[in-house]
Amino acid sequence: MKIAQTSARTLLAITTAISVALPAFANAAELNILTWEGYADASFISKFEAASGCKTNSTYVGSNDDFAPKLAAGGGVYDIIVPSIDTIGLMRQADFVDPIDTSKIEGWADVYPEFSAANDVAVDGETWSVPLVWGSISLMYRPDKVDPKPDSIGALFDPKYKGKVSMWDDKSSIYWAARLLGFENVYDLTDEQLATVQAKLIEQKPLIRKYWATAGELTELYANQEVWLSNTWTGLQSKEINNLKKGFEVVEFTPKEKAEGWMDSMQLVKGSPNVDCAYKFFSFMLSADGQCGIVGSTGYFPVNPKAVAGCLKGEEAEAKKVNNIEFVKSLVMWQMPARLDKYLEVWNAVKAAQ
Template identity: 30%
Template sequence: MHGDQKQAGGNDMQRLKFIDRMSQGKLSRRDMLTKASAFGVGMLTLPSLPKAADVLTCLEWAGYDDPSYFKSFSDRNGTPNFSIFTGEEDALAKVLAGFSADVMHPCNYSVNRFVNAKVAAEIDVTKLSNWKDVFPALQTADGVVMDGKVVMAPTDWGNASIAYRPDLVDEDFKKNESWGIFYDDKYAGKVAMLDSELCITFGLMLDGMSYKEAAWATGDKLKAAADKWGRKCTANSRFLWTDPTEVNQALASGEIVAAYAWNDTVKNLTDQGIPVAYARPKEGFFTWYCGLTLLNSGKADKALAYDFIDAWLSPETGKTLIEGSGLGHSNTKSFELADKQAVAKMGFTDPIQHMKDGTLFIQVSDQVQTEYNKVWGDTKALMQ
């Protein structure tokens, strides 16, 4: 066979391999579009693809835009666009102001805000191949299902507490772990609170209220708590954080000695050999679960949104989440796939028992949340 015949034969073989991989969904959209013309494959031969402008847009927490959490999606469709939010209320405000997003990552205590605002769409779970492996109790949990409809596909779950440096706090705090550390002048400038109305909620709990009572506080009671506790918490915080990376770095350097934090902060620092403890505050040790919600403001093909959600629900993503952050995942098979030592270090493998062991953050009415948002915003403005 002459050289040019060999080359032609090789090209034909590569072309057939390309078409085969394309038909099996093993190529990203970008690869398909780039290689199609090179192999003489017409656009009509390509599988049904969204238009070039139909790139998925996600409203997401800082850190969750890491490609390892949705690898199977990116392999097929390329990298989505991300808009990072500081909290669910920030994300909701963006959507209501006209921001076009396809998927959002709320938590159990905030889903109702998106549903009530009519920006969340029902999720057809028959389009999710990994739904069958989601913990049954999470499939029907409050915030996942509302009015008989699935409005959030649960993905991650964990704790909210105080991460602190045991080598830098005093013995009294270690013996009496409390949310009061954020209001103690002894630690002024040495703590970091989340940029959240929880600054006020925790203060009400220090006044003797239960968490549920504090979360539903309104009127003069709420304003008084903001004046007494909200200002103190804000003034004592070296910074009000929105990105966990900021907290990790500050705790690691000793710039702060304690912070509101999730499980990943504890894992990241202990993996670096930095002494850090995770408090069980006497007023309450909090738990949560979050997930992905379809938004009706998006412009991308809905198939892309479902593919992204399904990628997040995969056991491979769960393995990454468990081993990388110490957080729980909704897919039961994640715990079989993940490193056994990493699972053991988590201390929990059952989301329902996990919720029972802590105080679950709850949903409140739109009216109460709106009032809390305003009071918290006013509190921060007064401290600037």
């Protein structure tokens, strides 16, 4: 994979915002984390706080597109952010984060090298993020409502499900439409291809009940029987929906166009005064308590197979792809788009279309 380059216009807009409103930081021994639902569950974060003496405060995002505006606007107090692999490069290019000293992180050597040495994680001999958890984005549906059994992204665009479809409110919707249309390099689409994708997504809009922003929102849409078919964060929302026992179940599947793959990693916000606590947090999240904890709360896959040897065994380890790095290679792994500003422009145009 090549390292995508964000346009000068995008970076200029971000860095200008930084100069206007730099965030204030919390007191020492207190970590403020901008992360995802389930990534700071009390069931395991409490162990970190007790062992380290560092208090944590977590704010949740619904999309990778949230990180840059929140940091640039100074709308919160953050020491650690947890963006996905297609966004960490932008955080570095915009000068939001500091490089990572991996010698201070216990468990670093046990992380899958496919992640610890991935593009944008490692750049020019420096490390810019700490891999945390990974997984895929698949499709999900109600088998009692969707017939025949779907096997393609095309199900999300089928007119017979008008008003019962939901898509993630994220620029990755462009990737889904692009793959359905047969475009191969979905992270570097031409203007003509992007125009075709935009038209396809606007054509889909009458089918959309709502673009979902958080895991909880999609769960509610299914629970209230407003949605029958969607994309989903594999392993998380299906578990939550089925646990509600609403008289129906949802099923996930990998479309014939393949599933997307992602990896979320931790980054140190530039100038944080809580570096000691941050490195303790990095080490904890790569430990058995951290990796088993986040896998248990989200259903996602661990980045440190050695750390989960005690909590994931047999079929459960197989389901979480422990030591199955070949699965990563079967996915369409996220990258930062070569023209991020253009992709965001297209996605915003889709949402604004009537």
